[in-house]
Amino acid sequence: MSETAVRVTTKKDWMSDQEVRWCPGCGDYGVLQAVQQLMPELGVVPERTVFVSGIGCSSRFPYYMNTYGMHSIHGRAPAIATGVAVARPDLDVWVVTGDGDALSIGGNHLIHALRRNVNLKILLFNNRIYGLTKGQYSPTSEVGKVTKSTPFGSVDHPFNPLSLVIGSEATFVARTHDLDRKHMMGVLRAAYEHRGASFVEIFQNCNVFNDGAFEDIIGKQVRGEMMIDLKHGEPIRFGADGHKGVVMGGDGQLRIVEVADVSPDDLLVHDAHRADPALAFALARITHDEHQATPFGVFRDVKRDDYGHLVAAQLVQASERKGPGDLAALLRSNGTWTIG
């Protein structure tokens, strides 16, 4: 959110001269298009924008953005981006990562960047597979998945990325997918406007190694009944004419019901700004597998001071209290004596 963002840009200003090298048909293209289209709308400028990525197919993203960018090492993007954002609270810093990068090798950095509420927009491209290393199961792959490294099916229980990040004190948590540019741009805009750490899970299709991983949810034929579109302040309803809805049972569990079967007052009203994360957490876990109705949109969006500003504020306070640093005085601060 740079203050000097006055120059008008076009999508072309955000495109680098590098040839995009994802597999034809890869879901990553849709995300790149959405981001490049969104940037001019946000009124920001390329020179104040930084993309940092780790390793994986999605992590090639910075090369294709005509901004400042760093393609770093596996899993470390949130840590490196923290360095950028803490040093320079004036910049917009985006992190592009994947399910293996962010949730496996880099899990520690992800959760700590979120709890610190570093001003980072973290886009996790979840394709439930390792693409760049050619098809091993990932920490979001379903149990039983047969891959090159699990010929008899995976016995690893997967992460639910959103419940993980909500448990990590994330202040902004959202989900979108690669087949609906408009939805994605809406979510990314909200992520951008949130000050602090924003986490967006993007269902992304790897058509080479895990084609159709989300087809049963976001496929054109089924999405009407399978996607739950969360809208702040509105009762949670979905399906044709909103015939389905979400209620909280007496045991505190969220359940999907036929709206006709319950009183309209019983429908859960989505409150993304609720300080307590329990409802967002419950919404994140309403889906138990890839064949059930799944919420999309902004799960959680609460205010908390961002880390870079808190660190900078301490510097300002110290200067106000002690004046500008005086090196000669520092060297004498433990007492001195003079000889000769």
Added chain:
Amino acid sequence: MTITSPQAKGETEAVSYVVVRFAGDSGDGMQVTGDRFTSVSALFGNDLSTFPDYPAEIRAPAGTVNGVSSFQIHISDHDITTPGDAPNVLIAMNPAALKADVHLLIPGGLVIVNSDNFEARDLEKAEYEANPLTDGSLRNYRVVEIPMTTLTQRVTEPLGVKARDAERSKNFFALGLISWLYTRPTEPTIAWIEKRFKDLVKDSNLAAFRAGYNFGETTELFDHPYEVRPAKLPAGEYTNVSGNTALAWGIVAAGQLSKLPVLLGSYPITPASDVLHELSKHKHFGVRTVQAEDEIAAAGMALGAAFAGHLGYTTTSGPGVALKSETMSLAVSLELPLVLVDIQRGGPSTGLPTKTEAADLNLAMYGRHSEAPLPIVAAYRPSHCFDAVIEASRIALKYRTPVILLSDGYLANGSEPWNLPDVATLPDISTSFATEPNHTAPDGTPEFWPYLRDPETLARPWAIPGTPLLMHRIGGIEKEDGTGNIDYTPANHEKMVRLRQAKIDGIARDIPLAEVVGDADAHVCVLGWGSTWGAISSAVELVRESGKKVAWIHLTHLNPFPANLGDLLRGFSRVIVPELNGGQLCRIVRANYLIDARSVSKIQGRPFMSAELVNEIEKEFS
């Protein structure tokens, strides 16, 4: 102790130096006692060198040899370089301390024990079968038994201090006694106690300190006090500084001298944490400190800050360097300035976390995958940590490269008087950011090429986010020189590997030539690096005083080496390389220069003693 003036019984006797060792249980406050004695001696004007020696456990089982915490200090009226081979005086607060340290004393040395702590149970905990105070085993020392606990309780009881609490003041009794014995001024200690403590604890500590002092004066256990006169050090304003404090201040200074904001990413680790503690106090210098979630993140944050135009540092010890290795390789590939400070300790793995070692030279030199050369600078005395980190920062900034600075536990915790530099004379290490496109595309469009190098230094331009028109992407994938675009072609990869090496090698033109100390025409040369400086310095001096010719070269730049090093070394028929490792530098110089250097190696978690090195140098004459 050299007696420099005749004296009558009861009069102060002047000695030129003394080595005092305070030893007690981890909870006995020996480090504080040592620190105070150091501080007052520094203010008094002595030259000094200290060696805190403490266990890894915060509170090892009380009364055991494993739980002994010691502090050795060498004070003198002349220039010294080590904390002393052997103490003249040992203050042992319990049998375990006596057992652990008495063998270090000079023959005939003075042992002052807290006799209250020599009950059967105390002896048992220290695994003494007989009471050493009565079984004659200490016959080679002068032993003075003082019931310090009882005496402390006696003076604090009238203040209303409970007997159990009085225990905690007995180290000030010991400090008072030693302050009398070595005629230290009492005011600074009293002022410090008054400032540091409150209420009853303050009163109790003050009473104990005074009681210890008066005890020395009034009992007949000591003939007379000693005096170590102020040292005739070069004129100047001095402060007493530890290596880690000097290092933290050096980082602050480097920020000022480069006119860049500083960001330190660090994860707590012994013996480096004090640098994080110290730096986190100096935010008004524009210093940001982040205690990261792990060692890898700490390096990553420093690197991210460097990309954003800050001076990035990460401080750690050996295990942390291992974890940061991949980030350092990325930094080599990105060609961004970054300083990693390794305060070495005994290893491998957790090893001896509180004890010193200098065995990470190989790790610094080779500890990255593939061909990933980077400059290495080593500090050699506590105060030199200040200059060394400025030099490491200068190289990092000028050559856009990660640099490793090696210090060690001995330098980090040891302290010495430091003749403060005039800050106006410190080097300007500022660099400039790229502000404009540096290339023109065939169609005439101005472009920015992130890897278009300075022809002299081979450094690439540093364009920071926020600069219009210079947007660019860098990454760990091999890139084409100049454009920085991804390039996997075979010839380009070899070119880039050789360019990165040439850039580091070229730094040899920008560092001082190695200098020979002592006799340039000697046959024997001692080659050293790092904290062995103190012991080598006094050993070389002792051997030369005995009439033999010895040369000494001490390295502060370990990669690249000074340009003349090979020629210098080939000029001696014997080269010995003392190191607190298995012979790492020795192997490198043998390989680089084909000279028959001999390794002198010590790996005990302790520094060299001068006498050990004298012995090793002497061997070269036989």
